[in-house]
Amino acid sequence: MTHLLLVEDDEVIRDAVQAVLVRYGYHVSTAPDGLTGLETFHEERPDLLLLDVMLPDLDGIGLCRRVRETSLVPILMMSARGDGLDVVSGLEAGADDYIVKPVESAVLVARIRALLRRASFPPQTPLTGEAGRPGSADAGSVLTFGDVEINPDALEVRRAGQPVALTPTELRLLLEFAANPGIVLERGVLLRNVWEHAWDGDSRVVDLHVQRLRVKIGAEHIETVRGFGYKLRR
Missing domain, CATH: 3.40.50.2300 (Response regulator)
Incomplete structure (x- = not known):
């Protein structure tokens, strides 16, 4: 229970x-x-x-x-x-x-x-692409974005070789970005896919989590596209 x-x-x-x-x-x-x-x-x-x-x-x-x-x-x-x-x-x-x-x-x-x-894991967000290429993943592969490495199978994130402690929500958010590298994700999309809100809700939830994620993995990896949302730089 x-x-x-x-x-x-x-x-x-x-x-x-x-x-x-x-x-x-x-x-x-x-x-x-x-x-x-x-x-x-x-x-x-x-x-x-x-x-x-x-x-x-x-x-x-x-x-x-x-x-x-x-x-x-x-x-x-x-x-x-x-x-x-x-x-x-x-x-x-x-x-x-x-x-x-x-x-x-x-x-x-x-x-x-x-x-x-x-x-609860594993997450449902699919991560597809050619193994070994930056910003892509197959079974058993690691996604690389600059000095950040994401292992979606082991649910591990490292920055400059050091483990990064993420809450489940932060990890889901990062995986959502990693599944769509270089693509602008609107706040409403992130609310529905990560928080599972059926309505657009309060975008401050997204903004504050992106802010926390930037502190942990480096602000340079997540770009703000004003008036639209955020994207993970390839």
Whole structure:
């Protein structure tokens, strides 16, 4: 049974969300504040974290950062405001996605399922081409983009020979770029293919993840095409 950790200080919301998720077949642990949530995370090692932004003792942003120091577990942030500060801060802290409260049960579960699928491998994005050529891959081959090497079978990324630690969402995003080298990918396309949002959604999710990916693999590898989207340089 998939294990979720819900960190929410409002008891009514916490109990209601837990009941919904249990009804959908998840095992759900809960915590009423950030410090308890961090302790529960280290003790129980859940498969996904669902964090409220506004928490006592240690807020959701700080909790997200602390978790990211040691883990690549999927993280979904919840915000009652949905303003730019919450969204940007949560994504910069390492969250994979965010959702604005109140939210319909079916929408919440759909977003959780999408996150869990992104964390499960092998990915579904096909990588085709002639083995050994830069920006191409066959079974058992490695894609090369400058000093970045991507092994889609081993799910390993190296930069200048050193391993790069990517979250599942970051890795999916990089594989989506690698499957389309030199091709401009619109933000809506990336939202649908990587985040599995059926709607175009908030492009800040894409922008912040591209920003994080650039820090890890080198800004020179991903080019911004203003007014359109991004592309991976061959």
